[in-house]
Amino acid sequence: MARIQLENVKKAFGKVQALDGITIDVKDKEFFVLFGPAGAGKTTILNCIAGIMMPEEGLVKFDGEIMNLTDSAHRNVAMVFENYALYPQMTVYDNMASALRSKLYKTDEAEIRERIQWAAKIMKMEKLLERLPSQLSNGQKQRVAMGRALVRNPSVFLMDEPLAHLDAKLRNSMRTELKEMQANLGSTCIYVTHDFMEAMALGDRIAIIKEGRIVQIGTGDEIYYMPCNEFTAQLMGDPEINLIDAEISGTEEAYTAKFSLNGEMVACSLPQDSGVYAKIKELGLKRVDIGIRPQHIKYSFEPQDGYFKTTVYSYESIGNKSVIVTDCGDKNHSQLRMIAPNGLRVAIDNDIYIHLEMDHAIFFGSETKDYIVRYDEANYIALAAAQEDE
Amino acid sequence: MKKQSFFRKFLYSQKVAPYVFIAPFVITFLVFFAYSIFSMVMMSFQKVAGAGTTFIGTENYRVLSNSIFQKSLKNSIFYTIVSCALMIPIPLVLAVMLNSKPMRAKSTFRSILFIPALTSVVVAGVVFRLMFGELEGSFMNQIIGMFGKAPIVWLRTPSTVWLVLFFVCLWRWTGVNMMYYLSGLQQIPADLYESASIDGASVMQQFRYITIPLLKPTIVYVLTISIFGGMAMFSESYMIFNGNKSPNNVGTTLVGFLYRMGFEQNNLGIASAVGVVFLLIVLVVNAIQLAINGTFSRKEN
The missing domain is CATH 2.40.50.140 (Nucleic acid-binding proteins)
Incomplete structure (x- = not known):
């Protein structure tokens, strides 16, 4: 478990400045939500933390240690992708086991089995373990993707809209579940969403992102009651202010x-x-x-x-x-x-x-x-x- | 007016219109494929001589014991095996390289590798024949001369004949197969690789467990057309040897033999028999290959 800091991180795609000086400090064991409209740069921030992308400027620190030059395998992060990123030829069980079977996180099969059973129970998918991803609905795929991250013991969970494809009922129950799970695991979690209810319900703190910049960081209530500008005020709350x-x-x-x-x-x-x-x-x-x-x-x-x-x-x-x-x-x-x-x-x-x-x-x-x-x-x-x- | 209304009624009818739409395919298939195959099978049991044809049973199939037929069959099979062994992995590696992020000038390399496929076999064959000439001054002999080697009689030594043929094959088809692979590679979502690298998979593991399985449909397709292409190889050999007449039949393929029987010796009956045998071989080989690769197994989706 770790404290994650970004200091003045900048990233451009060609002429588009995707991240323009992002500075955040995620405390150990915090549930930190990145919230903003589509295209604001939320996923890019996650990718910079995961090491999938290299920022052009700025520092990425884990527990005070600069990680800019560490490749993603050695950062010990677990990421849940919006599009699931499940290996289509592997069963759900093998998908979940894949990280634990890699050289870096080698675990013996008995323990893998135990951990997968545990994660499958939380995710309510014990019956799905022998299936292939093509035989799952989108909501089930998303749960598998979450489960695959859960079986790891990473320094930080990075979640990119993990509940976006679930139906409303399951989304609500997963929201509660997720919050509780994170508290129990005592893990740091950085969570991307564009749903303000999710942001308010889950986040210990929320960072509002707009066009690659941070607009405001604060607790849900703080941002709701004292939005730092009209953009934030309009973003938080449905119907709009x-x-x-x-x-x-x-x-x-x-x-x-x-x-x-x-x-x-x-x-x-x-x-x-x-x-x-x-x-x-x-x-x-x-x-x-x-x-x-x-x-x-x-x-x-x-x-x-x-x-x-x-x-x-x-x-x-x-x-x-x-x-x-x-x-x-x-x-x-x-x-x-x-x-x-x-x-x-x-x-x-x-x-x-x-x-x-x-x-x-x-x-x-x-x-x-x-x-x-x-x-x-x-x-x-x-x-x-x-x-x-x- | 009445005529037009009949025409309209015909085209707008839900029953007739679909048949009109598929007619072009059905007609060309029936005329150029179904009829030709049927007539080929018929002819393989006939003696075809000028004006008349007479049934002679399986007489034509005696050709199977002909030593030149056997040699050309062996040549074709050898060519197919080696060309598949070359043409499946080499373009795959090139495609993966061209698809990787750090690669520079991707479209330049892609174009360069694809250009040979656009040239005509005839031109390519002639140029290669000249490049691999026997004289000391030929292009390849000059090159090996720079390394102090004596000139080689490229096109009359069995081993170097194959070298030249595989070289032409590689030169000509690498770009095409690479294009198939590239389009397949671009279908693989990038987040699979991201996910795998976060989970600690090495580049080789990513290739083995993500690229290969997800590219399998493309690989099977390339293998299928390569097997057929290898068995049907004729024009390269024809051009390189300046006619269908390689020394001691060193470069005669099955189709070359068929051509010789049918059009050079005017024995269409035997040529048809060779065609039937050829068809059966390709069918069986591809059927076995596709069955092994699981193309016929019912996909659940």
Whole structure:
């Protein structure tokens, strides 16, 4: 088990800078998630750690030891590939045994058998051991690929979207399983995903990657509640956060946010909060992007005080809840998303009245798109610090 | 108008249209393959002389005991075995090299190795005949002369005849077989090799346990066409010896013998008998080979 560090790692493919100065420090026994949109460079980071690719610049360290020039065989890593990488002519059993039969990790057959039985039990695939990969479904192949990594005893597990091809039910149960397994094995694990639920559920810490750079590193809650910019805020959370382009006016006693809705300027008073008010005063903020999570927009079908009129654009029921998207007829924030209980009878184009709970708002710079402040900030900083200590 | 509607009805009919589409193949197959094979078998039991044909039973098959037939059969088999032994592994190694990451100028080498396949056998045969000439001034004799060797009568010594034939074969077909292998190699997912190298497999192990098994369908295909190509070899020998007349039949192949019987001595009956024997040999050899390689076994997928 090991601590994995990358220092200013750069890697280019021709003219494309795939990694542009990646620095991460994965602690021993940590479950570290690399999270970002497709093409951000997540898999390339894994490949650099595994030694499949050589970074052009920067250091790869295992437990403080520089590994740049060590070939992948001698790094003692186990990797789960997104496309499984199973040897098609070997049975599941032989596939799982292949690493333990190599010269480097030579293990006697009795122990191989024992370890494979153990891994097969965890992965719920005892019955599949004699099959060939061509006789497996994609989900089963993925479990075999995971099992093949598990039987090793590597310094770090590298997992490239290992749950991507599983069906929803199995994915959820594997998620729980994986977290528990990693805790029991006490192994370091670096996990790539583009599913924010997976990232939040699994990661001790999450690194947000965008275009070969690290945008933010932190615990799931930290990133969710205090995203460092609008990109991260939009990435974390489904449905996506609502961003409203607003003007701030008022005095130290009471600030008001004004924004356009259906072509009219509406005003929404900002509740008192020492942190927020101090920041507005300090920076002299006039224009901000206000981020409001979908669960902090309330709706009503009757006109009410403090509610603004909009029309329903779409209504999707997703089982235990539903998502309403309203049309605000404005260029900058033409649609607002909110979460509602399911079983509502909502017709498209009906009027709906919405209320923004400003006491959960997150403020971003309207030019820079970077995080400025949020309500209850002190609370969330304390929460993040407490999680970091665990 | 009525005519067009009939035509349309015909072409747009679900029952007829499929037959129209496969007709070109079926017709050419029936005329040029099925009929020819049938007529070859028939002729092998006939005496074909000018105007008339008469059935003479298995008389033509007496040729099997002809010593020149036996020699040419031996030549063909020897040529097939050695050319397969050369043409399966050498292009494979070249293809693996050309497919490997550190290799530079891949497409240049690929083109260079492929060019010989584009030249005509006739031109290549003539040029090689001149290169391997008997005179001191011929290209190959000059080269061995640089190493202090006496000139060799290349095309009239049995051992060097084979050397020349295999050299032509290698020169001409390496690029083609290499292309087959390359297309096969490119189908193998790269992450298999990555996974194997992470798990500590050496380059040789990766070749043995990933490349060979995953390339097997291509290897079987190359082997099949090489066996047929080896048995059917004729034009190389014909061009190199400037006609179908190698000294003491040292370079006469089965097809060469067939050609001599049928077209030089106008004995189509015997030629047909040789053709039947040739067909049976190739069929049996390839059937055995494919059965060993498991092509006929039912694939579960």
